[in-house]
Amino acid sequence: MTKSEIIRFDGRSLFAFCVLAEELHFGRAAYRLSTSQPPLSRQIKQLEEWVGTPLFVRSTRVVSLTPAGVVMYEQARQICADLEHMLRATRQVARGDAxxxxxxxxxxxxxxxxxxxxxxxxxxxxxxxxxxxxxxxxxxxxxxxxxxxxxxxxxxxxxxxxxxxxxxYEEPIVLVSRTESLFAGKSVRLEDIARHPLIGYDQSVSPYFAEMVEGLFAKANIRPNIVQKSRLPSILTLVEAGVGVAIAPASMAQAHTAALTCRSINAANMPRAxxxxxxxxxxxxxxxxxxxxxxxxxxxxx
Incomplete structure (x- = not known):
């Protein structure tokens, strides 16, 4: 089949051919196609002329497929199914459903x-x-x-x-320490945190948390004792190893091992991550x- 033949191809005629091949009766096929018999007959005749061979044997009583029609029906049925699948998938994507x-x-x-x-x-x-x-x-x-x-x-x-x-999504930031740390109570002040080694954030990798933690202490005019800088989740591993404490988003801290515990931070205008x-x-x-x-x-x- 040449490109010009493909361009001339009419998918509606192929579908009509499949329906007639299934019904083998022009009246029933026309009813399924919501048309009348004369337009359907013309459509099938045009298809046969385009293919170059008869596809049906017609008589006053019987409509049957020719050997060429049998071969075409086997292929056309799959083509119609593929076309239906293509249109359904395309429309799903266009609607944002696939x-x-x-x-x-x-x-x-x-x-x-x-x-x-x-x-x-x-x-x-x-x-x-x-x-x-x-x-x-x-x-x-x-x-x-x-x-x-x-x-x-x-x-x-x-x-x-x-x-x-x-x-x-937004959530509180909390102090994370080992469970056996010296902090008492469910909350801790920035002044208390500043007395302990603090693991900070690497500005080049975690600028959001680096600026948040630095700003938190700067507003309170407190200098933290930052002993090392890293990124999440490595920071929590360092806390678990006993290097220091850290300030981290609550969900990530709470999902870590039982060796760590979280405390709320008692400070004015606490930011949320x-x-x-x-x-x-x-x-x-x-x-x-x-x-x-x-x-x-x-x-x-x-």
Whole structure:
């Protein structure tokens, strides 16, 4: 079949051929096709002329397939099924009901309720495939702009006017220490924290938490005793090893081993750790809207 023949091909005629091949009766086939017998007869005749051979044997009593018609019906039935599948899949994607979503997620949100939100989204949209990629927030803006990610669940450190963000989760930050630490009570003051070795955040990898912790002590005019800087979740491993204490988002701290304990921090205007969903403003994947809508709806109902 040449390209010009493919261009001339009429899918409606192929479908009509399949219906007639199944019914072997022009009246019943015309009824299924919501047409009358004369237009159907003309359509089949045109198809036969295009193929170059008779496809049906017609008599006053019987309609049957020719040997060529039998071969064509076997192929045409599969083609029609494939076309139906193609249209259904295409329309699902256009509605945001199917396809693949590449989502970046910051490690510090891996133990937050956002993971359950993603599970619920996947359960409610079983035809959508989620490609989850754990990445540092500092790397996600470039990945979104390069279209390596469709969406990112990250800390609010976006520095591009081509990216839009919406908060989807926030939680308290807490003091994390070994369970046998010298801290007493369920809460602790910044002054007490400053008397102990503190594991801080590496500005180049975790600028959001680095600025949050430094700002917290700066506003209180207190100098913390930062003995080492790292990133989550390595910071919690250092706490467990006895290097010092740390300030971390509650969900991640609580998900760590039983060797660690969390205490609220008693300070004025305590900040809360935010996670935002970030997407490129010129993103074309229609599934993004379904994801963002689900995350925002879950946040508003929480």
């Amino acid at each position: 396809g693949t979503l590449s989502i970046g997620i910051t490690p510090s949100a891996a133990h937050s309720p956002l993971v359950e939100s993603l599970h619920s989204f996947r359960r409610d949209h079983p035809t959508i495939e989620l490609d989850l990629r754990e990445m540092d927030s500092v790397d996600m803006t470039a990945a979104l702009l390069a279209r390596q990610l469709d969406a990112a669940l990250m800390r609010p450190i976006v520095q591009s006017d081509k990216i839009k963000t919406m908060p989807v 935010q996670v935002v969903v970030a997407v490129s403003k010129d993103a074309t994947n229609p599934l993004i809207h379904s994801l963002v809508g689900a995350l925002l709806a879950r946040r508003s109902s929480a």
